[in-house]
Amino acid sequence: MALLEVQGLTKSYQANVTVLQDIHFHAEAGEFLSIIGPSGAGKSTLLRCLNRLIEADAGDITFDKKNIRDLKRNELRKVRTDIGMVFQHYNLVPRLTVIENVLHGRFGYKSTLQGILGLFSEEEKERAFFLLKKLGIEEHAYKRCDQLSGGQQQRVGICRALIQNPKLILCDEPIASLDPHSSKVIMDYLKSITEEMGITCIVNLHQVDVAQSYSDRVIGLNSGKLVFEGSAVQLTQSFIRDVYGMDTKELITG
Numbered sequence: 601m602a603l604l605e606v607q608g609l610t611k612s613y614q615a616n617v618t619v620l621q622d623i624h625f626h627a628e629a630g631e632f633l634s635i636i637g638p639s640g641a642g643k644s645t646l647l648r649c650l651n652r653l654i655e656a657d658a659g660d661i662t663f664d665k666k667n668i669r670d671l672k673r674n675e676l677r678k679v680r681t682d683i684g685m686v687f688q689h690y691n692l693v694p695r696l697t698v699i700e701n702v703l704h705g706r707f708g709y710k711s712t713l714q715g716i717l718g719l720f721s722e723e724e725k726e727r728a729f730f731l732l733k734k735l736g737i738e739e740h741a742y743k744r745c746d747q748l749s750g751g752q753q754q755r756v757g758i759c760r761a762l763i764q765n766p767k768l769i770l771c772d773e774p775i776a777s778l779d780p781h782s783s784k785v786i787m788d789y790l791k792s793i794t795e796e797m798g799i800t801c802i803v804n805l806h807q808v809d810v811a812q813s814y815s816d817r818v819i820g821l822n823s824g825k826l827v828f829e830g831s832a833v834q835l836t837q838s839f840i841r842d843v844y845g846m847d848t849k850e851l852i853t854g
């Protein structure tokens with residue numbers, strides 16, 4: 601069985617305006633899956649429905665054999681420790697240090713009091729340093745996050761997701777605020793996470809060429825409908841036109 605199975609997912613924010621319509625797809629363990637589509641297609645809504653940051657109206661989301669949409673608050677909290685999230689604007693606490701931000705990824709495992717007091721074990725701290733080293737930013741561990749570049753902050757965001765020991769990482773336009781070099785660094789790290797750690801990554805992207813280079817599979821949304829699902833190789837010009845209604849040349853990042 602796939603790690604994640606989505607069936608018939610539907611979402612409207614307002615009556616008669618369907619943002620996601622009957623979406624079906626799956627993601628295997630260790631797979632790198634991109635979601636592409638024009639602005640407003642529903643990519644962020646879809647990603648956020650997966651961990652119930654946004655509540656879908658209908659459909660099933662089966663993650664690790666559990667139907668996410670049926671879970672009660674405490675069960676959902678537990679399942680969310682298996683699902684990391686990486687955001688376009690990093691969502692770090694700017695005045696806190698890099699290491700403190702990374703350790704925030706352990707909050708899902710703590711009681712409220714432990715969380716407030718910032719009680720972390722030596723093992724958790726060692727793991728945080730290990731991850732910072734892996735992402736090449738251990739020298740910045742004690743700097744405030746607002747002293748880091750965008751690319752470095754995104755690496756902190758990835759470390760914070762990884763310290764959860766997730767099975768799945770959802771990345772909502774992780775490179776949309778970054779220059780081409782930093783974007784490549786982040787995409788390379790995300791790819792290595794799937795390959796070396798076996799963690800599934802689902803990544804919303806605006807750049808078709810990036811999706812094609814990094815993904816095992818791509819899904820394409822247009823106006824809330826799934827209009828493509830297949831391997832990067834199967835994503836031909838004709839399918840790209842179905843997704844965007846235009847030629848790829850306008851979508852290549854260069």
Ligand SMILES: Nc1ncnc2c1ncn2[C@@H]1O[C@H](COP(=O)(O)OP(=O)(O)OP(=O)(O)O)[C@@H](O)[C@H]1O
Nearest residue numbers: 613614619637638639640641642643644645646806
């Ligand atoms: N909270 C909300 N309330 C009402 N409508 C919303 C809300 N969030 C998103 N929408 C609408 O839902 C549609 C899909 O938005 P969504 O952000 O999921 O698209 P997207 O593909 O991620 O777009 P982008 O690439 O520009 O980020 C858009 O028409 C948007 O205006």
